[in-house]
Amino acid sequence: MNVVTTPLEDCFVLKPEVFEDERGWFTESFNQKVFEECLGRKIKFVQDNRSFSKNGVLRGLHFQYGEYQQAKLISVEKGAIQDVCVDLRKDSSTYGLYFSIELSDSNKKQLFVPRGFAHGFLVLSNEAIVSYKCDNYYNRSAESGIIYNDLELDIPWNLKGRIPVVSEKDALWPTFQQQPFL
Numbered sequence: 001m002n003v004v005t006t007p008l009e010d011c012f013v014l015k016p017e018v019f020e021d022e023r024g025w026f027t028e029s030f031n032q033k034v035f036e037e038c039l040g041r042k043i044k045f046v047q048d049n050r051s052f053s054k055n056g057v058l059r060g061l062h063f064q065y066g067e068y069q070q071a072k073l074i075s076v077e078k079g080a081i082q083d084v085c086v087d088l089r090k091d092s093s094t095y096g097l098y099f100s101i102e103l104s105d106s107n108k109k110q111l112f113v114p115r116g117f118a119h120g121f122l123v124l125s126n127e128a129i130v131s132y133k134c135d136n137y138y139n140r141s142a143e144s145g146i147i148y149n150d151l152e153l154d155i156p157w158n159l160k161g162r163i164p165v166v167s168e169k170d171a172l173w174p175t176f177q178q179q180p181f182l
């Protein structure tokens, strides 16, 4: 397992070892012991999510607040995405900064998004299946978000001049400054 730090505190990228032979390849997509060694503490993932999206779909930026915050370990089973997270922790030295990385079925990179971050992704390939582990359960009444094109965050979404396909909910999130739960 190769671990790469990011400029954001507590957020890191994992590159699991891939064993290739004439049949194809094998990789450990998750190993609790190895992951906890990378993290430096215990973690209990309680929910696995998987979504399918078409090219140009942007989901995010999402977070759950209060006791329902979620850390997430993101990977891509099919296709490629631009994965983005934003540090929302006021006491963090990287508060208000984003990290962006391409995750794909070919680079097999995984992004660990700590609690206290917003998360979102843009589908770069024709189709994408994204899967992620969460360390806290989904709670509809604790979900919130920030508008993906917030001017202050200034995330360089790889849209090539196109308008992304977003849900009605995601089109209405407030800006970072106006987010009431931060």
Ligand SMILES: Cc1cn([C@H]2C[C@H](O)[C@@H](COP(=O)(O)OP(=O)(O)O[C@H]3O[C@@H](C)C(=O)[C@@H](O)[C@H]3O)O2)c(=O)[nH]c1=O
Pocket (backbone or CB within 6 Å): 049, 051, 059, 060, 062, 063, 072, 119, 120, 121, 138, 167
């Ligand atoms: C996230 C989630 C959604 N749902 C339901 C609610 C809704 O009816 C339907 C679709 O939900 P959404 O539109 O919120 O799905 P989506 O936009 O894919 O939401 C996800 O986006 C990415 C970026 C994240 O980081 C995730 O944590 C999650 O917020 O699925 C669950 O039952 N459990 C869940 O954990």
